[in-house]
Amino acid sequence: MFDVEKIRLDFPILAKEIFGNPLVYLDNAATSQKPRQVIDALVDYYENFNANVHRGVHTLSMEATDKYEDAREKVSSFINSESSDSVIWTRNASESLNLVAYSWGENNINEGDEILLTPMEHHSNLVPWQELARRKNADIKFIPMLENGTLDMDRVDDLITEKTALVSAVHMSNALGTINPVRELGVKAHRMGAKILVDGAQSVPHMPTDVQELNCDFLVFSGHKMLGPTGIGALYVKKEILESMEPFLTGGEMVLEVSYEEASWADLPMKFEAGTPNIADSIGLGSAVDYLNVLGMENVREHEKDLTTYALNRFKNADLEGLDLFGPDDPNIRGGVFSFNTPDVHPHDLGTFLDRIGIAVRTGHHCAMPLVRSLGVAATARASFYLYNTKKEVDILVDGVTEALRYFRDGPN
Amino acid sequence: MDRTKIDDIYRDRVILDHCRNPRNISPIEHCDLLGDAVNPFCGDEVHFQIGLSDEVIENVRFTGDGCAINMASGSLLSEAVKGLTTEEASELSIKFVESMRKSIDQDVDQQFIGELSALISVRHFPVRIKCALLAWSALEDALSTKA
Numbered sequence: 001m002f003d004v005e006k007i008r009l010d011f012p013i014l015a016k017e018i019f020g021n022p023l024v025y026l027d028n029a030a031t032s033q034k035p036r037q038v039i040d041a042l043v044d045y046y047e048n049f050n051a052n053v054h055r056g057v058h059t060l061s062m063e064a065t066d067k068y069e070d071a072r073e074k075v076s077s078f079i080n081s082e083s084s085d086s087v088i089w090t091r092n093a094s095e096s097l098n099l100v101a102y103s104w105g106e107n108n109i110n111e112g113d114e115i116l117l118t119p120m121e122h123h124s125n126l127v128p129w130q131e132l133a134r135r136k137n138a139d140i141k142f143i144p145m146l147e148n149g150t151l152d153m154d155r156v157d158d159l160i161t162e163k164t165a166l167v168s169a170v171h172m173s174n175a176l177g178t179i180n181p182v183r184e185l186g187v188k189a190h191r192m193g194a195k196i197l198v199d200g201a202q203s204v205p206h207m208p209t210d211v212q213e214l215n216c217d218f219l220v221f222s223g224h225k226m227l228g229p230t231g232i233g234a235l236y237v238k239k240e241i242l243e244s245m246e247p248f249l250t251g252g253e254m255v256l257e258v259s260y261e262e263a264s265w266a267d268l269p270m271k272f273e274a275g276t277p278n279i280a281d282s283i284g285l286g287s288a289v290d291y292l293n294v295l296g297m298e299n300v301r302e303h304e305k306d307l308t309t310y311a312l313n314r315f316k317n318a319d320l321e322g323l324d325l326f327g328p329d330d331p332n333i334r335g336g337v338f339s340f341n342t343p344d345v346h347p348h349d350l351g352t353f354l355d356r357i358g359i360a361v362r363t364g365h366h367c368a369m370p371l372v373r374s375l376g377v378a379a380t381a382r383a384s385f386y387l388y389n390t391k392k393e394v395d396i397l398v399d400g401v402t403e404a405l406r407y408f409r410d411g412p413n
Numbered sequence: 414m415d416r417t418k419i420d421d422i423y424r425d426r427v428i429l430d431h432c433r434n435p436r437n438i439s440p441i442e443h444c445d446l447l448g449d450a451v452n453p454f455c456g457d458e459v460h461f462q463i464g465l466s467d468e469v470i471e472n473v474r475f476t477g478d479g480c481a482i483n484m485a486s487g488s489l490l491s492e493a494v495k496g497l498t499t500e501e502a503s504e505l506s507i508k509f510v511e512s513m514r515k516s517i518d519q520d521v522d523q524q525f526i527g528e529l530s531a532l533i534s535v536r537h538f539p540v541r542i543k544c545a546l547l548a549w550s551a552l553e554d555a556l557s558t559k560a
Contacts, residue, residue, distance in 0.1 A: 345481075346481060348479075348480040348541065348544065349480045349482070352541060363455075364454065364455060365454070365455075378455060378457070378478075378479075379456055407423075408429065408481065411429055
């Protein structure tokens, strides 16, 4: 059973006070907090197993290698990949996207080809394609967005043509919370011979992910948003595509045989992992996956859907005159992300005010500048939830925003 | 909630007052210097038009967009530089920026800045210091640009 009060005890940082108030951590779309189990896994690795992987015959190196590859297996199962050879360690989703843009894009995107994106992409799923398109004289197109922050799916059939080489779409928007129908986009992409990439940075931490069911060609995500350490992320690529891809970075670890003149590449997945990898944090991410599996991703999603429903109602019924809450109002197609704006308080003033009462929210453009601009604002405040957040914290947030509005409108009492 | 904490920054109501009712926003008759500053990360902006009489700042027009601290800083600055020579305005700017960059436990000579001292308390919020300094970048831009 999903007992949020019990879960909270696993997260040491949630006991922290900010300016004498209990921390209300609502910046989970930026990064999640870490449970004791993940922190312990890192300490355990450094205290008991630290050695380089895949090279020593000594016991420690073999133990480190086992733990490291075991973590890959865990992550692979977590997304239901057919093989852990399809899972490449990277630093984060951004690096995963750059890997695809270079290793796959350089050889598969040609002059006149089209890359289809959504208007709600994080800069990480926009800039690498802009750069690739510039290098290749390819074009980038966007699926239009409706007023409620969802994609205009009626336009997709016209936009995916024989020119389309790649459809790359965020599964859950980090700015609006919108959950996009990426499976359907994949069906449409494949029908025209295009590939589909899913940016799972915000979805993999919050809902069950099954790459076989999604039938995506690429999936990218970050460890630190799903209870894992910073500096570790992953890329899933369908095996037949991965086998055809050239290495991204070259050097140690990714080679089979090297002479002074040339080299041949190691098998998958190591072909894409040059240099000593981030062993500790991979193991840490494996431990985060264990933690999530114990809770069950269906339960995590249900809990957050419940919070989302509650928060949507609280925002709607609170005394928040003029407040603009962006994104869809159907919790079935929305994650626990709330971006909002008020005519009377600038998001940065609101962020400072909320911080002083212990609430951590993000303010700014959320690394989605074109999207936030298209909403007609320079910045928004964003509260984003995770499995350890409670309805009481939703109350504290909505009350805090109400109080801030009053403060800035009427002045200090 | 402990009001004194949030009042550290928006204290004496000076910042809130200047934010709600920014000074010197009317068009000015003639303009010798133009200055702009934009923070692309938050979209805040500040613009100054300055009218000189000899080398003395006779008229200032402030326009801008952004958070309370940014707007208050622009408004307070527009008041502070009126009547100064461009050289004195430059000196004030250097002194002010230096003061804002001092750590919170270092004393700041608040004599020279008058009402600007309301901005000095923004040092309690290190991430907001840049909000207070944007207007001063616009001033420096104006002082180095002839219209």
